[in-house]
Amino acid sequence: MHLSHCKLMMRFSRFLVLSLSFLFLSVGLSLSVNSGHMLDRFELIADKNSPFLSFKGYFDPAQFPHIKITRGNSQTESTVILPNTFINNILLTEREITSFKVDGILEKLTLKEKITKTENGGIDFYVTLTISSKEKHLLVLDPEKSDSRHLTFALQKPKKKVIITGSAEGTQIALTLEAKLEPSVISKREAILLHPVTALMSYRQFDQLNVAVLNASPKLGAAQRLAVMLDRRQKKILEKRMGMKLKIVNISSVREQTILAKTKIYFHANLLKAALILAEVLPGEQVLEPVPLSRNSKLATDIEIYVGKNFE
């Protein structure tokens, strides 16, 4: 009787280990593909200097840096590759739109959705937008006007000649990046937001802190472990000390093979205090920096934690 109980227990424990293993694997796989964008509709916003092409739907702002914009066959054509994106077939039925205003800048917009199986057996889905305009334009992502519900591109007049290195036929990359040389002109509102005291009069006070945790360490799942630690074990302490709710909005890996020696906490303006409280709670040594202006935008995250090599 006693022996049969033991056997039963042993079998149960093995069953538990196996179930948990497969559960972990399936959760891991689903987590790796579960975020992306969904295009519902679009609109062309007229503007004297640069009109905007704005898509509405559901977007993952953390994936905006992976959007690729390339020049098409002519200077009036641009191609945008939106990785991890689906088109809402109910709301956005047309795949080729030519019905734009006669005096408007756009001529044609085509949308192409592609779903393929990857080498690793996963699913790769993306949407290719081809934008044709009447005039020469430079299509750029406008992070200020993009968030979790909008994805906006500005159609700018080209300021500088596109430098294509090498022969055009062999070159795939033709980015137009202009080095900013002139001292930046700071507007009145920027001057106010940049000064810590005047910023106090202008920034909204938060009652919820949206945190993204990204893995920048060679250890697999480090971001997940840190997120679990924050969300389960430290959440109450943190919320009490910060005086606001803590919400983990994104857990993912840094794609560009970045390995950071120390965990880095990027915070938006006016959130230094919250970042310091987070750093105090997290194990190991942290580096805290304001989000660089080049990356600064109206993203849904207030704080980004890049989990470094030092996270145990």
Place this chain on the structure above:
Amino acid sequence: MWERILNKKIYFISLTFFLFLVGISLPAFAFPEYTSRQKALKLAAVLDHGYFKSIKISSVFVKNRGQDDYYLQAILDDGSSRKWLINRIREWTQTDELILSKNRALVFPSAESTDFGVLEKNDFYRTVLNATAFVKTFSKHDILEGKSLVLGVLRFRILQAEDSKFLSTNKLGERYRYVLELENGSLEYFTYSDAFALLQRSAFLEEVPENVSVLRKTFKVIELKKIPLQIEDELREIWRFGIEVVFDGPIKTSPDRFPYQVVELKLKDPETGRQKTQFFLQIIFPNSEKIGEISGFKNHEYLRYVELDTDVEHQKRIILRAMVNPDALNLPPFIEVTDRNSIIVNYYSSTDQSLTQPPDLLASRSVSEMPRSVFTPDQQETEFEKNYLEAVGLIREAQALLNTELRIEIYFKALKALKQAALSAEFDIQIAQALNQRDLLLSKMPKLIIRNVQMSILALYIESNNGKADPEISKKLLKQLIHAERYATTQKQKQKISSLKSILR
């Protein structure tokens, strides 16, 4: 079934299989082996007539495995036919086993994508040899990420065997090929991918625009000076103190090129031997050097062990480091570039913990996407923005004045601007901030007015022999007192106001 599955042998096989699956999922972000049809066709054209391990490539054609997975098949001059996967092509280009014809180099700038570029090396040499300045743009995760400095070019060289970085690679496995010596004494090493990206970015300038200042030498620190504590904002009781870093020449760089960071260090307590967490506030000065010993300070307000160090990880960078208590650090530092060859780092202190605490306002609930500041994301100035900016400007103007009478006058104007801002607000956050600001101003005004009236009466008493005040001045002061009475919060204030009113009458 479970009987069978859970027997020892199958259990271990299953567990091993699971661990294997985890193992193979590790290189999920490895460089792709296949590419699209369009890219494969272009790549084949680029590789044609190149050299593979010193054997001439006769022809390259495109093959596919599935519908979208394309790779290359190469026929070499020795008659052999090779299957070339894209990741292998990338590896061979990195190790110079695959060389393009016409003095070109194949580059794969991204570690995840099969996007490629062709560097025309001759074009690169011509551009870099004619360049007088180099636009250095700092890379991701650098404290200066995205910012640029224009540095004078001294000399360009192709790396030789005697160079320390000869045959060494960057984190993507690409070999360093070139070195650019700059006039400030720093060295920039480039891989083929770097050269390709720099050409694309127009980072080499033959002629420098007039309004751009080229940094031809480093800023050398002469001394550190303390700036004493003074009031910055009487409404929120924020105090300011600073450290002035004096250099050997004018600073021709904007203040945003001097960023700050907070670094957490676990240091061993010499007394207890335990690890103790310490926070250091660091201001970074690029293109700067510390030539001799610069003495720091042991204490300056809430800063401890203020010292200037050379950054060991980056060239020509110094760090102004100070130990801080994180509880005292409510506001970030602010950098000012002066016209007397110095940079002032302003630090702020306040005992008011509510500065960083969220107000209990419905308007602050982040239930949906809300702008971070009261300003709308598009750069167009709204009516609210115009009025609010005016109010903020007036408040700051008043705070810089010593004359209390004038300060009160300007605060009254700011109150009017805030009212206009509230009336023109379009969002809850805007009206909430305008009203908050108004209430803060109103709460501080009675104390200020009482002090001003007291001082004015005293001055009038001393100045006039008959003890009678100018009726115009009395009228003005009385008006101020009436305003103060309406918003006085304590009984003591009310008593003082009524006694001052009776004196003036």
